[in-house]
Amino acid sequence: MSVHTENKKKVTTLQLKKMKQSGEKISMLTAYDFTTAQIIDAAGIDVVLVGDSASNTMMGNPTTLGITLDHMIHYGRSVVNATKRALVIVDMPFGTVSGNPMKSLDAAIRMMQETGADAIKIEGGLEIKDDVKKIIDAGIPVMAHLGLMPQSINKYGTYAIRGKDEVEAQKLMDDCLLMEELGAFGILLEKIPAKLATAISEKITIPTIGIGAGSGTDGQVLVIQDALGMNKEFSPKFLRRYADLNAIMTEATQHYIADVKAKNFPNENESY
Numbered sequence: 001m002s003v004h005t006e007n008k009k010k011v012t013t014l015q016l017k018k019m020k021q022s023g024e025k026i027s028m029l030t031a032y033d034f035t036t037a038q039i040i041d042a043a044g045i046d047v048v049l050v051g052d053s054a055s056n057t058m059m060g061n062p063t064t065l066g067i068t069l070d071h072m073i074h075y076g077r078s079v080v081n082a083t084k085r086a087l088v089i090v091d092m093p094f095g096t097v098s099g100n101p102m103k104s105l106d107a108a109i110r111m112m113q114e115t116g117a118d119a120i121k122i123e124g125g126l127e128i129k130d131d132v133k134k135i136i137d138a139g140i141p142v143m144a145h146l147g148l149m150p151q152s153i154n155k156y157g158t159y160a161i162r163g164k165d166e167v168e169a170q171k172l173m174d175d176c177l178l179m180e181e182l183g184a185f186g187i188l189l190e191k192i193p194a195k196l197a198t199a200i201s202e203k204i205t206i207p208t209i210g211i212g213a214g215s216g217t218d219g220q221v222l223v224i225q226d227a228l229g230m231n232k233e234f235s236p237k238f239l240r241r242y243a244d245l246n247a248i249m250t251e252a253t254q255h256y257i258a259d260v261k262a263k264n265f266p267n268e269n270e271s272y
Protein backbone atom coordinates (compact mmCIF):
# COMPACT_ATOMS: atom_id res chain seq x y z
CA MET A 1 0.00 0.00 0.00
CA SER A 2 1.39 3.40 -0.93
CA VAL A 3 1.31 6.22 1.59
CA HIS A 4 2.42 9.83 1.58
CA THR A 5 5.96 9.30 2.97
CA GLU A 6 8.26 10.80 0.37
CA ASN A 7 8.68 13.96 2.47
CA LYS A 8 11.06 12.82 5.23
CA LYS A 9 11.37 16.29 6.77
CA LYS A 10 10.25 16.62 10.39
CA VAL A 11 6.58 17.52 10.68
CA THR A 12 5.96 20.86 12.40
CA THR A 13 2.90 22.60 13.80
CA LEU A 14 3.18 25.08 10.90
CA GLN A 15 3.07 22.19 8.44
CA LEU A 16 -0.14 20.90 10.07
CA LYS A 17 -1.71 24.32 9.47
CA LYS A 18 -0.60 24.20 5.83
CA MET A 19 -2.10 20.73 5.50
CA LYS A 20 -5.43 22.12 6.70
CA GLN A 21 -5.18 24.95 4.19
CA SER A 22 -4.38 22.61 1.31
CA GLY A 23 -7.00 20.04 2.34
CA GLU A 24 -4.51 17.24 3.05
CA LYS A 25 -5.84 15.21 5.97
CA ILE A 26 -3.61 14.76 9.03
CA SER A 27 -2.96 11.22 10.30
CA MET A 28 -2.36 10.68 13.99
CA LEU A 29 -2.01 7.55 16.14
CA THR A 30 -1.06 7.05 19.76
CA ALA A 31 2.13 5.30 20.85
CA TYR A 32 3.70 4.92 24.25
CA ASP A 33 6.87 2.90 23.63
CA PHE A 34 10.02 3.05 21.51
CA THR A 35 9.36 0.07 19.22
CA THR A 36 5.81 0.98 18.27
CA ALA A 37 6.71 4.62 17.71
CA GLN A 38 9.59 3.57 15.45
CA ILE A 39 7.25 1.44 13.31
CA ILE A 40 4.49 4.02 12.87
CA ASP A 41 6.97 6.85 12.28
CA ALA A 42 8.71 4.85 9.54
CA ALA A 43 5.28 4.02 8.09
CA GLY A 44 4.69 7.74 7.57
CA ILE A 45 2.31 8.82 10.31
CA ASP A 46 2.14 12.64 10.59
CA VAL A 47 1.64 12.93 14.36
CA VAL A 48 2.33 10.56 17.24
CA LEU A 49 0.29 11.24 20.35
CA VAL A 50 1.61 9.98 23.65
CA GLY A 51 -1.89 9.99 25.09
CA ASP A 52 -2.80 9.66 28.73
CA SER A 53 -4.76 6.66 27.43
CA ALA A 54 -1.46 5.00 28.44
CA SER A 55 -3.14 4.87 31.84
CA ASN A 56 -5.55 2.30 30.35
CA THR A 57 -3.51 0.64 27.62
CA MET A 58 -0.11 0.44 29.33
CA MET A 59 -0.97 0.44 33.03
CA GLY A 60 -4.38 -1.27 33.07
CA ASN A 61 -6.10 1.48 35.06
CA PRO A 62 -9.88 1.85 34.63
CA THR A 63 -9.61 5.59 33.77
CA THR A 64 -6.98 8.12 32.65
CA LEU A 65 -6.87 9.61 36.14
CA GLY A 66 -4.28 7.16 37.45
CA ILE A 67 -1.37 8.32 35.32
CA THR A 68 1.08 10.90 36.71
CA LEU A 69 3.40 13.49 35.21
CA ASP A 70 6.37 11.20 35.92
CA HIS A 71 4.69 8.29 34.11
CA MET A 72 3.86 10.49 31.09
CA ILE A 73 7.45 11.77 30.95
CA HIS A 74 8.67 8.16 30.89
CA TYR A 75 6.37 7.23 27.98
CA GLY A 76 7.00 10.54 26.19
CA ARG A 77 10.79 10.15 26.30
CA SER A 78 10.53 6.60 24.90
CA VAL A 79 8.47 7.79 21.92
CA VAL A 80 10.62 10.85 21.25
CA ASN A 81 13.72 8.62 21.19
CA ALA A 82 12.15 6.60 18.36
CA THR A 83 10.60 9.31 16.22
CA LYS A 84 12.43 10.94 13.31
CA ARG A 85 9.70 12.50 11.15
CA ALA A 86 6.38 12.71 13.00
CA LEU A 87 5.40 15.56 15.29
CA VAL A 88 5.28 14.20 18.86
CA ILE A 89 2.59 15.49 21.22
CA VAL A 90 2.46 14.40 24.87
CA ASP A 91 -0.66 14.63 27.03
CA MET A 92 -0.61 16.67 30.22
CA PRO A 93 -2.15 14.23 32.71
CA PHE A 94 -5.05 14.81 35.09
CA GLY A 95 -4.48 17.54 37.68
CA THR A 96 -1.39 19.10 36.11
CA VAL A 97 -3.26 21.92 34.34
CA SER A 98 -6.13 22.95 36.57
CA GLY A 99 -6.43 26.60 37.43
CA ASN A 100 -3.00 27.49 38.79
CA PRO A 101 -1.09 28.99 35.84
CA MET A 102 2.37 29.01 37.47
CA LYS A 103 2.03 25.38 38.59
CA SER A 104 0.70 24.43 35.14
CA LEU A 105 3.62 26.16 33.45
CA ASP A 106 6.12 24.33 35.69
CA ALA A 107 4.53 20.99 34.74
CA ALA A 108 4.49 21.89 31.03
CA ILE A 109 8.16 22.94 31.14
CA ARG A 110 9.09 19.65 32.84
CA MET A 111 7.17 17.75 30.15
CA MET A 112 8.90 19.56 27.29
CA GLN A 113 12.40 19.45 28.83
CA GLU A 114 12.37 15.88 30.08
CA THR A 115 10.66 14.26 27.06
CA GLY A 116 12.00 16.36 24.20
CA ALA A 117 8.46 16.38 22.73
CA ASP A 118 7.37 18.92 20.14
CA ALA A 119 4.12 19.92 21.85
CA ILE A 120 1.67 19.10 24.61
CA LYS A 121 -2.07 18.40 24.65
CA ILE A 122 -4.36 19.75 27.35
CA GLU A 123 -7.97 18.82 28.15
CA GLY A 124 -10.28 21.75 28.84
CA GLY A 125 -11.64 25.09 27.68
CA LEU A 126 -12.60 28.37 29.35
CA GLU A 127 -11.95 26.94 32.83
CA ILE A 128 -8.20 26.68 32.14
CA LYS A 129 -7.86 29.78 29.94
CA ASP A 130 -5.19 31.44 32.11
CA ASP A 131 -3.13 28.24 32.35
CA VAL A 132 -3.19 27.74 28.58
CA LYS A 133 -2.25 31.38 27.97
CA LYS A 134 0.68 31.18 30.40
CA ILE A 135 1.98 28.00 28.75
CA ILE A 136 1.63 29.28 25.19
CA ASP A 137 3.20 32.63 26.14
CA ALA A 138 6.22 30.67 27.41
CA GLY A 139 6.69 29.27 23.89
CA ILE A 140 5.16 25.83 24.38
CA PRO A 141 2.90 24.64 21.55
CA VAL A 142 -0.49 23.48 22.84
CA MET A 143 -3.14 21.29 21.26
CA ALA A 144 -6.46 21.68 23.07
CA HIS A 145 -8.68 18.63 23.73
CA LEU A 146 -12.44 19.33 23.78
CA GLY A 147 -15.70 17.42 23.47
CA LEU A 148 -15.52 14.22 25.50
CA MET A 149 -12.77 14.79 28.03
CA PRO A 150 -11.93 11.48 29.73
CA GLN A 151 -10.12 13.24 32.60
CA SER A 152 -13.53 14.63 33.63
CA ILE A 153 -15.23 11.23 33.81
CA ASN A 154 -16.04 11.67 37.50
CA LYS A 155 -17.71 15.02 36.78
CA TYR A 156 -19.97 13.71 33.99
CA GLY A 157 -20.22 10.04 34.98
CA THR A 158 -20.35 8.85 31.36
CA TYR A 159 -18.26 8.53 28.20
CA ALA A 160 -21.34 9.31 26.08
CA ILE A 161 -21.22 11.63 23.08
CA ARG A 162 -20.87 15.34 23.95
CA GLY A 163 -22.25 18.49 22.32
CA LYS A 164 -25.63 17.02 21.42
CA ASP A 165 -27.78 19.79 22.84
CA GLU A 166 -27.59 23.40 21.75
CA VAL A 167 -26.13 24.77 24.99
CA GLU A 168 -23.28 22.25 25.03
CA ALA A 169 -22.66 22.66 21.29
CA GLN A 170 -22.42 26.44 21.69
CA LYS A 171 -20.01 26.10 24.65
CA LEU A 172 -17.87 23.76 22.59
CA MET A 173 -17.77 26.19 19.67
CA ASP A 174 -16.92 29.06 22.07
CA ASP A 175 -14.15 27.02 23.70
CA CYS A 176 -12.66 26.20 20.29
CA LEU A 177 -12.67 29.86 19.28
CA LEU A 178 -11.10 30.78 22.62
CA MET A 179 -8.33 28.19 22.23
CA GLU A 180 -7.61 29.47 18.74
CA GLU A 181 -7.47 33.05 20.06
CA LEU A 182 -5.08 31.99 22.85
CA GLY A 183 -2.74 30.56 20.25
CA ALA A 184 -3.34 26.81 20.37
CA PHE A 185 -1.96 25.19 17.20
CA GLY A 186 -4.72 22.59 16.98
CA ILE A 187 -7.78 21.10 18.63
CA LEU A 188 -8.60 17.45 19.26
CA LEU A 189 -12.36 16.86 19.15
CA GLU A 190 -13.51 13.66 20.84
CA LYS A 191 -16.88 11.98 20.38
CA ILE A 192 -19.12 14.82 19.17
CA PRO A 193 -21.70 14.93 16.36
CA ALA A 194 -20.10 14.97 12.89
CA LYS A 195 -22.08 18.07 11.91
CA LEU A 196 -20.78 20.05 14.87
CA ALA A 197 -17.18 18.90 14.28
CA THR A 198 -17.47 19.97 10.64
CA ALA A 199 -18.90 23.37 11.60
CA ILE A 200 -16.05 23.94 14.10
CA SER A 201 -13.43 22.83 11.55
CA GLU A 202 -14.82 25.25 8.98
CA LYS A 203 -14.99 28.14 11.44
CA ILE A 204 -11.49 27.99 12.94
CA THR A 205 -8.20 28.38 11.08
CA ILE A 206 -6.19 25.88 13.15
CA PRO A 207 -6.41 22.14 12.39
CA THR A 208 -8.91 19.90 14.14
CA ILE A 209 -8.20 16.23 14.78
CA GLY A 210 -11.20 14.02 15.38
CA ILE A 211 -11.91 10.77 17.17
CA GLY A 212 -15.53 9.75 16.94
CA ALA A 213 -16.21 13.15 15.33
CA GLY A 214 -16.95 12.18 11.72
CA SER A 215 -15.05 12.92 8.54
CA GLY A 216 -15.24 16.72 8.52
CA THR A 217 -12.27 17.30 10.83
CA ASP A 218 -8.83 18.13 9.40
CA GLY A 219 -7.35 14.88 10.67
CA GLN A 220 -8.10 11.66 12.50
CA VAL A 221 -6.64 9.94 15.55
CA LEU A 222 -7.06 6.46 17.00
CA VAL A 223 -5.54 4.69 19.98
CA ILE A 224 -3.11 2.25 18.41
CA GLN A 225 -4.20 -0.78 20.47
CA ASP A 226 -7.75 -0.21 19.17
CA ALA A 227 -6.71 0.43 15.56
CA LEU A 228 -4.58 -2.71 15.45
CA GLY A 229 -7.18 -4.90 17.13
CA MET A 230 -5.23 -5.73 20.28
CA ASN A 231 -8.12 -4.88 22.52
CA LYS A 232 -11.12 -7.12 21.87
CA GLU A 233 -13.39 -5.58 24.52
CA PHE A 234 -13.51 -2.02 23.15
CA SER A 235 -15.82 -1.72 20.12
CA PRO A 236 -17.31 1.78 19.83
CA LYS A 237 -19.12 2.74 16.62
CA PHE A 238 -16.31 5.08 15.52
CA LEU A 239 -13.58 2.43 15.63
CA ARG A 240 -12.23 0.82 12.47
CA ARG A 241 -9.81 -2.06 13.11
CA TYR A 242 -6.90 -2.21 10.66
CA ALA A 243 -5.53 -5.54 11.89
CA ASP A 244 -6.35 -8.35 14.27
CA LEU A 245 -3.17 -8.32 16.34
CA ASN A 246 -4.99 -10.00 19.20
CA ALA A 247 -5.47 -13.12 17.07
CA ILE A 248 -1.98 -12.90 15.54
CA MET A 249 -0.28 -12.52 18.94
CA THR A 250 -2.38 -15.24 20.54
CA GLU A 251 -1.61 -17.69 17.74
CA ALA A 252 2.11 -16.86 17.72
CA THR A 253 2.30 -17.22 21.51
CA GLN A 254 0.53 -20.60 21.39
CA HIS A 255 2.85 -21.72 18.61
CA TYR A 256 5.89 -20.74 20.71
CA ILE A 257 4.53 -22.51 23.81
CA ALA A 258 3.90 -25.66 21.78
CA ASP A 259 7.43 -25.57 20.32
CA VAL A 260 9.00 -25.16 23.77
CA LYS A 261 6.90 -27.95 25.28
CA ALA A 262 7.68 -30.26 22.34
CA LYS A 263 11.43 -29.53 22.69
CA ASN A 264 11.21 -28.16 19.15
CA PHE A 265 12.71 -24.78 20.08
CA PRO A 266 15.57 -24.03 19.90
CA ASN A 267 16.87 -26.36 17.23
CA GLU A 268 20.53 -26.89 16.29
CA ASN A 269 20.65 -23.86 13.98
CA GLU A 270 19.32 -21.69 16.76
CA SER A 271 21.95 -22.88 19.26
CA TYR A 272 25.63 -21.91 19.82
Ligand code: KIV
Pocket residue numbers: 030049050051052053054091145190211221222223
Ligand atom coordinates in the same frame (compact mmCIF):
# COMPACT_ATOMS: atom_id res chain seq x y z
O1 KIV B 1 -5.13 9.95 25.40
C1 KIV B 1 -5.49 9.66 24.25
O2 KIV B 1 -5.11 8.63 23.68
C2 KIV B 1 -6.41 10.57 23.57
C3 KIV B 1 -7.30 9.98 22.53
C4 KIV B 1 -8.54 10.75 22.40
C5 KIV B 1 -6.65 9.82 21.22
O3 KIV B 1 -6.43 11.72 23.85
